[in-house]
Amino acid sequence: MKVKDILEKACHENILTKDEIKLLLMAEGDDRDLLFKTADRVRKEHVGDEVFLRGLIEFSSYCKNDCFYCGLRRSNRQAQRYRMQEDEIVEVAKRAYQMGYRTVVLQSGEDMYYNKDSLCSIIRKIKSSVDVAITLSIGERSYDEYKAFKDAGADRFLMRFETSNEKLYRKYHPGMSFENRIECLKWIKNLGYELGTGFLIGLPGQTIDDLAQDILLVKELDADMIGIGPFIPHPQTPLKDAEEGSVDLTLKSIAILRLLIPDANIPATTALGTLDPLGRQKGLMCGANIVMPNVNDLKYKLKYELYPGKICINEDATKCRGCIESIIVSLGRKVGHGKGQSRHYKRAA
Ligand code: SAM
Ligand code: SF4
Ligand code: FES
Structure with a gap:
């Protein structure tokens, strides 16, 4: 099958076989250009020209897990750890609102210092202070906790499954279970959150076949938001000598997922902008419609080191807000107004 025919099928049926996805992931030259152009057109048709900004608040760099790729892993004794207190988190959320953000993303390592009650209290305080959507990105918790956070006012949840290859998942996530992660994602969806998930591109040992499977799993989980980023080796982790993930495969995965879930929200990630100075721009031109600038104080930004060389x-x-706004305008796009709920979620509701 030719790339042109595969793209036509993707646009009409929003589904592809694994082999068709693999052909798109390997597309070069004119075929690659056509993939990106088609994804950009579908993005415009389904979610328009608005690019929504999310204010990212990384509130704790402690983590109980030991993911092989991440600088926050618990075995990294050199990592600088901090925890923001409740009032401080609420203050940063208010500041984000004043800067124009209408969504804040509360992200952290898996840090059980914040229990059900403290997280619910933070969510409630933010919700009663400013009119923002709250996205949580705090990892795996119990059904009961996810339910309590939703009842307290959380709107969205981001958690990547990282890789759909269970063998690789086991290797790079000691003490964690792929099955549990997927179970959590299903709970989150069933509880009525806008669900965000995705994967890392370029984990050592990952194949094109795995990536195609990752794309199909995002589709199967019916994600409202899709987070895909290249792996970047961190010097204080077991994967320090591994090669970094491919920007090209990241862009192609964004483009393919735009075709398979046309009305999803898809960020051009910070990791993409870290590996390629124009990475976020390229992401926005092949299907992405979201950017997530960090709104934290510099003293915390420096300590939340998932990988080295992070931009901003x-x-x-x-300054970041101004910078990203001018990037958006330079691409002929507009900064989104309002909370920018996923249209995929709206349609399903
Ligand atoms: N702890 C939560 C979790 O794992 O879902 C949320 C925070 S975690 C730092 C957010 C994401 O960072 C992970 O899903 C992972 O894909 C990404 N990440 C971690 N280390 C990375 C690295 N070295 N390169 C690129 N992305 C990385
Ligand atoms: Fe912890 Fe998330 Fe990093 Fe894994 S990716 S070590 S869970 S912060
Ligand atoms: Fe942070 Fe450009 S977006 S400096």
């Missing part, structure tokens, strides 16, 4: 690490939140 020395820039204050106001």
Whole structure:
């Protein structure tokens, strides 16, 4: 089958076989251009020209897990750890609102210092202070906790399954279970959150076949938001000598998922912008419609080191906001107004 025919099928049926996805992932030259152009057109048709900004608040760098790729893993004794207190988190959320953000993303390592009650209290305080959507990105919890966070006012949840290859998952996530992660994602969806999930591109040992399977799993989980980023080796982790993930495969995965879930929200990730100075721009031109600038103080930004060389690490939140707005405008797009709920979620509701 030719790439052109596969793209036509994707646009009409929103589903592809694994082999068809693999052909798209390997597309080069004119075929690759056509994939990106088609994804950009579908993005425009289904979610428009608005790019929504999310204010990212990384509130704790402690983590009980030991993911092989991540600088926050518990075995990294050199990692700098911090925890923001409740009022401080609420203050940063208010500041984000004043800067124009209408969604805040509360992200952390898996840090059980914040229990059900403290997280619910943070969510409630933010919700009663400012009119923002709250996205949680705090990892695996119990059904009961996810339910309590939703009842307290959380709107969305981001958690990547990282890789759909269970053997690789086991290897890189000691003490964790792929089955449990998927179970959590299903609970989150059933509880009525807008569900965000996705995967890492370029984990050592990952094949094109695995990536195609990852794409199909995002489709199967019926994600409302899709987070895909290249793996970047961190010097204080077991994967320090591994090769970084491919920007090209990241862009192609974004483009393919735009065709398979046309009305989803898809960010151009910070990791993409870290590996390629124009990475976020390229992501926005092949299917992405979201950017997530960090709104934290510099003193915390520097300590939340998932991988080295993170962009914006020395820039204050106001400067990042201005910078990203000019990037959006330079691409002929507009900064989104309002909370920017996923249209996929709206349609399903
Ligand atoms: N602890 C929560 C979790 O794992 O879902 C949320 C925070 S975690 C730092 C957010 C994401 O960072 C992970 O899903 C992972 O894909 C990404 N990440 C971690 N280390 C990375 C690395 N070295 N390169 C690229 N992305 C990385
Ligand atoms: Fe912890 Fe998330 Fe990093 Fe894994 S990816 S070590 S769960 S912060
Ligand atoms: Fe942070 Fe450009 S978005 S400096």
